[in-house]
Amino acid sequence: MRRLLLTIAMACPVLAHGVTFQERIEDVKWTVEGDRFECRLTQPVTGFGHGEFVRRAGEKPVFRIVTREAWLARGEAMLYAAASNWQSRDSDMLLGRIPVTNNERSAQSSQDQAGRLLTGMLEGRSPVVRHRTVYGDKLEVRLQPVSVRDAYQQYLDCVAGLLPVNFDQAHFTQVRFEGGGYELNERSIAHLDILLDYMREDKSVNRIRLDGYSDSSGDRLLNRDVSRRRALVVKNYLVANGFDEDAIIVRFHGERYPAKPNNSATNRAANRRVTIQMERVDERYALSEEQLEEHLDL
Structure with missing residues (x-):
């Protein structure tokens, strides 16, 4: 596992706060999947897993990151609506802590946090989760708000067909x-x-x-x-x-x-x-x- 993390670190940008997982702008892809029970707006993140907004029937959406490996440290990560490069005058907006779940494979926001994050993303902010690995290495997972509006409309179409309850x-x-x-x-x-x-x-x-x-x-x-x-x-x-x-x-x-x-x-x-x-x-x-x-x- 340690060797895997070192390999990933060599392949990903390393900032002052640690290793960042994010797609290159030209590779960003949003997908929408769902049925009458649940709708998902997802961005794959190479080398990590994916980030997604999930809305179940009868509920408001939540945001979560999901990794293929169980190496998120237990506890709580920090969730931000981070300013994009062209928003350099703005500071990152801290949305609060989110618990690590699913045996260290994911971290999930509250419905209130997801609503604020989704609004920020439509304004050009990046969903960002900052945490650490099980070995104590600093970690950042960043989604890119590039080309999200068309996918978001598809997501809204899916949401319109959800059942009123789950x-x-x-x-x-x-x-x-x-x-x-x-x-x-x-x-x-x-x-x-x-x-x-x-x-x-x-x-x-x-x-x-x-x-x-x-x-x-x-x-x-x-x-x-x-x-x-x-x-x-x-x-x-x-x-x-x-x-x-x-x-x-x-x-x-x-x-x-x-x-x-x-x-x-x-x-x-x-x-x-x-x-x-x-x-x-x-x-x-x-x-x-x-x-x-x-x-x-x-």
């Missing part, structure tokens, strides 16, 4: 109900439509669990029936809009397992709900319906 945001959610009712309101329908849109794209989601609940206002048996009807009305909406009925598990709990104590109108409203949990089940190890019932608290 799996982390969508896999466990809920819809609420008014009073003792079990009808879906416009807000709940809009929420379910978002989930359905996601599941049409993500074919790995092959099971949904619906759990119905009530507050403690009525009779226990009545509350149990209301919670059942709430879970079923959600199930029926999902099935009517294309989700496989056999892949939906319905449970109902009445007033048991409240989200909040039933001691105020606000808390009781929070307890009138159906929780929706998406699952990615490996069919090779999936339990039968009879086996599942042995594990479910009915």
